[in-house]
Amino acid sequence: MTQPVNNKETTTDIYRRQFLGKTAAAAGLALAPGMILTEVAHARSADQPASDKNRWGLLINTNKCGTGCTACVSACQTENGWGEINKSEPHSKASQKAVWIRKVKLKDKLTGHVQSLPLMCQHCEHPPCVDVCPTGASMKRKDGIVLVDKHICIGCRYCMMACPYKARSFIHEALENQKVHAPRGKGTVESCTMCVHRVDTDGTPACVEACNAEGHQAMYFGDLKDSNSAISVELRNNGGQQLRQDLALNTGVRYQGL
Amino acid sequence: MLSHKTIISTLLSVLLLLPVFAQAGDLMPVVPKAKAKANPDTLCIRDVKDMRKNHMKYILHKRDKTLREGVRTKQDSLAECISCHISKNDKGEYASFGDSKHFCSSCHNFAAVNIDCFDCHNDKPTAASKTGSTIK
Ligand code: SF4
Numbered sequence: 001m002t003q004p005v006n007n008k009e010t011t012t013d014i015y016r017r018q019f020l021g022k023t024a025a026a027a028g029l030a031l032a033p034g035m036i037l038t039e040v041a042h043a044r045s046a047d048q049p050a051s052d053k054n055r056w057g058l059l060i061n062t063n064k065c066g067t068g069c070t071a072c073v074s075a076c077q078t079e080n081g082w083g084e085i086n087k088s089e090p091h092s093k094a095s096q097k098a099v100w101i102r103k104v105k106l107k108d109k110l111t112g113h114v115q116s117l118p119l120m121c122q123h124c125e126h127p128p129c130v131d132v133c134p135t136g137a138s139m140k141r142k143d144g145i146v147l148v149d150k151h152i153c154i155g156c157r158y159c160m161m162a163c164p165y166k167a168r169s170f171i172h173e174a175l176e177n178q179k180v181h182a183p184r185g186k187g188t189v190e191s192c193t194m195c196v197h198r199v200d201t202d203g204t205p206a207c208v209e210a211c212n213a214e215g216h217q218a219m220y221f222g223d224l225k226d227s228n229s230a231i232s233v234e235l236r237n238n239g240g241q242q243l244r245q246d247l248a249l250n251t252g253v254r255y256q257g258l
Numbered sequence: 259m260l261s262h263k264t265i266i267s268t269l270l271s272v273l274l275l276l277p278v279f280a281q282a283g284d285l286m287p288v289v290p291k292a293k294a295k296a297n298p299d300t301l302c303i304r305d306v307k308d309m310r311k312n313h314m315k316y317i318l319h320k321r322d323k324t325l326r327e328g329v330r331t332k333q334d335s336l337a338e339c340i341s342c343h344i345s346k347n348d349k350g351e352y353a354s355f356g357d358s359k360h361f362c363s364s365c366h367n368f369a370a371v372n373i374d375c376f377d378c379h380n381d382k383p384t385a386a387s388k389t390g391s392t393i394k
Pocket residue numbers: 120121122123124127128129130146162163164165166167168191
C-alpha cells in the first residue's frame with residue numbers, strides 16, 4: 001500500500017518536538033535521575049486516555065490556501081480511504097458519496113475577490129450533532145475531537161441535518177478495503193476525525209502534512225490549550241475567525257483572511 | 259444364542275448411527291492456526307478457553323476504550339487479533355470474512371452466529387495501517 005502523500009515533518013510538528021525536547025530537558029535537570037515528568041510531554045502512552053488538558057484544533061490561512069489546490073482533500077482520501085480511492089459504492093452518485101473535506105470557493109460580489117478554503121468538521125465545543133443524536137453515537141472526546149461511534153450509530157442522519165457546516169456524510173452501500181485505522185461502513189454517518197489515529201500517536205493530520213508538502217503552509221495543527229503551541233501563538237498574534245461565529249459553537253477549526 | 263430380536267435391533271442401531279460417524283469430521287469447526295503461539299512476548303493473549311468464551315466481551319470493552327478515550331494498546335485490539343489470526347484460502351490469497359478459511363468465519367459460519375464487525379473493519383491485514391500490524 002502506498003504511503004500517505006508525504007512523510008515530511010511539518011513545521012508545527014518540528015516546533016512541537018523542539019518545544020518538547022527543551023522543556024523535557026529543563027525538567028530533567030530538576031528531577032532525580034530516572035524520574036519522568038509525564039505532564040511535560042505531549043505524547044501520551046498508548047494506555048493513557050485522551051485528556052481535557054488538550055484541545056486539538058486547526059488554523060487555516062485562506063490567503064495562503066492555493067486556488068485550485070486540492071492536496072489536503074487527496075491526502076485525506078488516501079489516509080482514510082474515502083472518495084476516488086475506494087470504488088466500492090457503484091450505485092451512488094458522486095453527490096451521494098462521503099466527503100470528509102472539500103474545497104470551497106468564496107467570491108465577494110462587490111470586489112470580485114475570490115478565496116479558497118478547505119472545509120471539514122469544525123470540531124465544535126458545543127456540537128449540534130451530539131445534541132441531536134438519539135443514540136449517543138455522535139460524541140466529543142475529552143480533547144475536543146468530535147467522532148461518530150459507528151458501533152452504535154443507527155444511520156438516522158439527524159446529525160447531518162443539525163450540522164451547520166454540512167460536514168457529515170452517510171454511507172449508502174457496502175464497502176470493501178477500508179483502512180485498518182479508519183473503519184467505515186454502510187448505514188452509518190461519518191466525518192473528519194482530525195486523523196484521530198495519528199493524533200493519538202503524536203502525529204499530525206494528513207491534510208496539514210500535505211498542505212505543507214505543497215509549500216502552501218496554509219494549515220496549522222496543534223493544541224489550543226497549550227499557549228506555547230504554534231497554533232496558539234499564531235492565533236494570539238494574528239487572530240483567527242470561526243465560521244458562523246454567531247452560532248456560538250466555539251469551533252476547533254479557525255480561519256484567517258476571511 | 260442371540261435372539262432374532264437382538265440381532266435386528268443391533269443391526270438397526272448400527273445402520274442408524276452410520277451417518278453420524280460419517281459426519282464426525284464436520285462436528286467441529288476447522289479453525290485456522292494463528293501466526294504466533296500465545297505467549298507474553300507477542301502479547302497474544304489469553305487462555306484459549308477463555309478467549310473462546312469471552313472474546314466478544316474483551317473486544318467490546320476495548321472498542322469503547324479506543325473510540326471514546328483514545329486508548330490504543332495492542333491488547334484486545336481487533337486489528338491485532340486479525341493480523342495474527344490471518345490465514346490464506348485455497349487460492350493462496352488472504353481469506354475474506356465469510357470464507358470458511360477466515361479465522362472468524364471458520365467458527366462463526368459453523369455456529370451460525372452473525373457478526374457485523376467487518377461491515378466497517380478491514381477483514382484482512384493491509385500494510386496501510388499505521389496503528390495495526392503490517393503483514394507481508
Ligand atoms: S462541524 Fe458539524 S459534525 Fe462537526 S462537530 Fe460541528 S456540528 Fe458536529
